[in-house]
Amino acid sequence: MTSRTTVGPAIADLDRRHDALLVFDIDEVVLHFIAPFCELLAEHGARLHFDSFRLTGNVRSLSTGAALTGHALDGITAQLYAEQEQRQTAVDGVIEALERLGEIADILFLTAMTPTFYPERRRLLDGAGLRWPMIATERAKGAFLFDAKARWTGPVAFVDDLPPNLEGVRRSAPDVSLVHLMADPQFRAHLPLLPSSTFEAANWSQAETILRGIVEGDVSRG
Numbered sequence: 001m002t003s004r005t006t007v008g009p010a011i012a013d014l015d016r017r018h019d020a021l022l023v024f025d026i027d028e029v030v031l032h033f034i035a036p037f038c039e040l041l042a043e044h045g046a047r048l049h050f051d052s053f054r055l056t057g058n059v060r061s062l063s064t065g066a067a068l069t070g071h072a073l074d075g076i077t078a079q080l081y082a083e084q085e086q087r088q089t090a091v092d093g094v095i096e097a098l099e100r101l102g103e104i105a106d107i108l109f110l111t112a113m114t115p116t117f118y119p120e121r122r123r124l125l126d127g128a129g130l131r132w133p134m135i136a137t138e139r140a141k142g143a144f145l146f147d148a149k150a151r152w153t154g155p156v157a158f159v160d161d162l163p164p165n166l167e168g169v170r171r172s173a174p175d176v177s178l179v180h181l182m183a184d185p186q187f188r189a190h191l192p193l194l195p196s197s198t199f200e201a202a203n204w205s206q207a208e209t210i211l212r213g214i215v216e217g218d219v220s221r222g
């Protein structure tokens, strides 16, 4: 049996100041991922072709045209995470939006980034003014939302760029409102179908409006 690592605070230990909770994925939601990944690919002599919504098979060598293997992509992703403080930056508007949303709801970052890179990511977030608690986990995100829903009595929303993560939360914690946000517009064009009643935000300004509506009880389903 493989163990699935989690680093960060337990849901039960998080401060609860508000009735509402907003949970955010980090890569492609809070921090740019695709853009710095493409820059790193170029350094490795490869390029991401935005032909469909996946990385494997779409990253090809510039010299031979051959697709990079999953193993090679894993290595490049690990390099990006190891060097994230030099390579990944905050998505436009996220800091201001979270400052305002933090006045009406508690905020939690929930990332599937390899948990061994937790210290690098914590420093990067803190340096950018994104001081909210973070859990990095290899477990399914739905389990955390299920536990959170038991502690927060008000509205709970989950924001992610990847449809399977939204779908997993819909199954495990059906009362949680779902919001799709993806920083990179090229990849967004190939987005598979989102779970029904998912809100779609094209940027942080739209996401903030949607999330405020959820917290204030105006809407819960997209």
Ligand SMILES: [Mg+2]
Residues within 6 Å of the ligand: 025, 026, 027, 028, 029, 160, 161, 162
């Ligand atoms: Mg993501």
